[in-house]
Amino acid sequence: MSKARVAVMKIVSKQLTVTAAAAEYGFSRRHLHRLLARYRDGGLDAVEPRSRAPHTSPQRTADEVRERILQLRAELIGNGLDAGPVTIAWHLEQENLQAPSTSTIRRTLHTAGLITPEPRKRPRSSYLRFQAAQPNETWQSDFTHWRLADGTDIEILNWLDDHSRYLLSCTAHRPVTGDDVVTSFLTATERHGIPASTLTDNGRVYTARFGGGRNAFEYLLPLLGVTQKNGSPSHPQTQGKIERFHQTLKRWLTARPAADTLTELQTQLDAFREHYNEHRPHRALNRQTPGQAFRATPKALPAQARTPGHYRIRYDLVGTGGKVSLRRAGRMHHLGIGYHHRGTRILALADDTTVTVIALHTGEILSTHTIDPTRSYWRNNEKTPGRWPRASSRET
Structure with a gap:
């Protein structure tokens, strides 16, 4: 008593x-x-003593908002999307609801039993973050594995802008080849401009330097004035943004029926790219979408700035007569490379005005040709072919 x-x-x-x-x-x-x-x-x-707590609290989260927080959590997870407090707050604001603080949202989720504790997870404060200052300052690239409905292994090749996390390209292949890397990169440059640098791991599709040579990607970048950077071997943290992006991509794909064909998977990837770039707030971007961040700041340019345009590549062998044939606008043209180069495997890079021919095994520029649609034979403008400078392989 x-x-x-x-x-x-x-x-x-x-x-x-x-x-x-x-x-x-x-x-x-x-x-x-x-x-x-x-x-x-x-x-x-x-x-008996009475509680001194107020009967009403103007700061109390409205029941409508609390219910919507729980609904959004379920909807976002069901669609394979990020569903943390920051993202939920962004969606509440888009719906013109009074969004409480992220700590209140977290407390609401925790009370409802919707947060799984991760006591061994490394705290964010322990990471040293790097972010490029401008769009197109650095493009990161990597590929990840996925499976079709029948178990067929597919590789998804991605290009991500380091500054804005803008997804420049997302394509499915079986498997990814060096030609796919070059083609997807050139397609992205036509849409978004040429980056100042690229950052990738040391996979063979990106660099052949550990094998004593160079691949097509390494030949292409110096021609465009792009600096090539490769992470340290066995250190994926250097490409941390693209590695973390793969988690987001796979979570989204897992929430949808498995694709039956490569074409169907590509359709899913196109839909994901649109959603990721334009409709998904990014916590690292202060809840901007990658598209907003990519368009908000002037873009960086290569050290040797070049005008973005359409580039076409072709692999071939110099014929017995020292020539290579190239079809353009429905007409066949012949490039005079030089008789002493017959049998050499080459990479031809063509833009709107010039075709540059490089020897794949040495990196030597064999010839350059001015495009003249009125002529069938294009002479070699390189009277004294020179050695093309090796692409930078500076480890980051």
């Missing part, structure tokens, strides 16, 4: 006066008279 009840009962039964009860039980006379009034109105139960 509480002390307040005992004091009131002693006074009511006339065992103690109000003054004596106040002295014995440590209450003020004023408070004892208040308790006696409660007793007369509601009996002994009314004597």
Whole structure:
């Protein structure tokens, strides 16, 4: 029995006066008279201490908002999308609802049992973050594995802008080849401009430097004035943004029916790219979408700035007559490379005005040709072919 009840009962039964009860039980006379009034109105139960908490709180999260938080959590997870407090707050704002603080959203999710504790997860504060200052300053690239409905292994090749996380290209292959890397890169440059640098791992499709040579991608970048960077071997953290992006991509694909064909998977990837770039807020971008961040800042240019345009590549062998044939606009043209280069495997890179021919095994520029649609034979403009400078392989 509480002390307040005992004091009131002693006074009511006339065992103690109000003054004596106040002295014995440590209450003020004023408070004892208040308790006696409660007793007369509601009996002994009314004597018990009452909560001092306010009946209403202007800061309390509205029931409508609390329910929508839980609904958004379920909807976003069901669609394979990020569903953390920052993302949920962004969606509430888009729906013109008063979004509470992220700590309140986290507390609401935790109370509902929707957060799985990860005590061994490394804290974000322990990471040293790097971000390019401008769009097109650095493009990261890598590919990841996925499976079709019948179990066929597919490789998905991605290009991601380091500054904005804008997904420049996302294509499915079986498997990814060096030609796919070059083609997807050139397609991305036509749409978004030429980057100042690229950052990749040391996969053979990106670099052949550990094998003592160079591949097509390494020949292409110096021609466009692009600096090539490769991460340290066995250190994927250097390409951390593209590695983390693969988690987002796979979570989204997992939430959808498995594609039956490569074409069907590509359709899914195109839909994902549109959603990721334009409709998904990014926590690292202060809840901007990658598309907003990519378009908000002037783009960086290569050290040797070149005008973006359409580039066409072709692999071939120099014929026995020292020539290579190239079809352009429905007409066959012949490029004079040189008789002493017959049998050499070459890479031909053509833009709107010039075709540059490079020997694949040495990196030597064999010839350059001015495009003249009126002529069938294009002479070699390189009277003294020179060695093309090796692409930078600076480890980051």
